[in-house]
Amino acid sequence: MTAILTAGLGLKPQHYEAALACRADGLWFEVHPENYFVAGGPRLGWLEAIRAVHPISLHGVALSLAADAAPDATHLERLTLLANRIEPALISEHLAWSALRGAYHPDLLPFPRTNEALSRIADNIARTQATLARRIAIENPAHYVHIDGHAWEEVDFLAELAKRTGCGLLLDVNNVYVGARNLGYSATDYIDRFPAEPVMEIHLAGHTPDPNLGAALLIDSHDMPVAPEVWALYKRLIGRIGPRPTLIERDDNLPEFDVLLAERDSAQALAHSSCAKEACG
Known part of the structure; x- marks a missing residue:
């Protein structure tokens, strides 16, 4: 399916039937491909049914592109098989690592942005894009603690990755806000400096204060509505x-589908307003 993507939603099993029935203009859905690395069954059947009606984006969480090793060959093969089957409108991954020498961690972990890391991650992105025969988008991370050893500002690091590999970028605006609050930098400066051309997708999500530290530490929890900021x-x-293309991310504390759709409609309205100002086609 070829379509112009505007605003979309993360697809959850609880909402399969509502998603399949919905015909909102420009609606698309995003899934974590790792949940669909199967040869068949009801979950993949639902995805294919929804794919026949709405565009699908694959948002990976386990390629571990920032690890000091190439992406796992089996994982990449499974992702390629799914992509060939679903023909997604977009594929994205995180600027993080989660696996190292056979050890797997259930999180997206940070790293020092060094020249060595830049070369290694660029090589991993190039390998991934060559295997998939598709361009992917790389997402900026959320930050919770200061890490020593950075040689690059994050915006410049991401821009250089896009320049070296031809990859796109996924700008998660909630990650920017959470990181800015936690580490004390300017969210507006980050947004204003982010390169425009490589942006293939935008994420919006909710966050919550840490249960122990409160507002001193915000968590990218994806379990609340998008905050006004x-x-x-x-x-x-x-x-x-x-x-x-803008996605409302909601992974926990899920409301009814219509509640999420209304939030998605708010992003759609802002996009249309921006498009009118830009005289988009």
């Missing part, structure tokens, strides 16, 4: 770069 950053961003 994140909406303001999003409006600022698309006012500068124009509308891009």
Whole structure:
């Protein structure tokens, strides 16, 4: 399916039937491909049914592109098989690592942005894109602690990855806000400096204060509505770069489908407003 993507939602099993029935203009859905690395069965059947009606994006969480090793060959093979089967409109991954020499961690872990890391990650992205025969988008991470040893500012690091590999970028606006609050940098400066051309997708999500530290540490929890501050950053961003495919991420504390759809409609309205100002086609 070829379609112009505007605003979409993360697809959850609880919402399969509502998603299949929905015909909202420009609606698309995003899934974690690792949940569909199967040869058949009801979950893959639902995905294929929804794919016949709405575009699908694959948002990976386990390629571990920032590890000091090439992506796991079996994982990459499974991702390629799924991509060939689903023909996704977008494929994305995180600027993080989660596996190292056979040890797997259930998290997206940070790393020092050194020249060595830049070369290694660029090589891993190039390998992935060559295997998939598709361009992928790399997502900026959320930050919770200061890490020593950075040689690159994050925006510049991501821009250089895009330049070296031809990959796209996925700008998670909630990650920007959470990281800025936790580490003490300017979210608006980050948004204003982010390169426009490589942005293939935008994520919006909710966050929560840490149970013990409160507002001193925000968690990218994906279990709340998008905060007003994140909406303001999003409006600022698309006012500068124009509308891009935008996803409402909600992974926990799931409301009814119509509640998420209304939040998605808010992103859609802002995108249309930005497009009108830019005189988009």
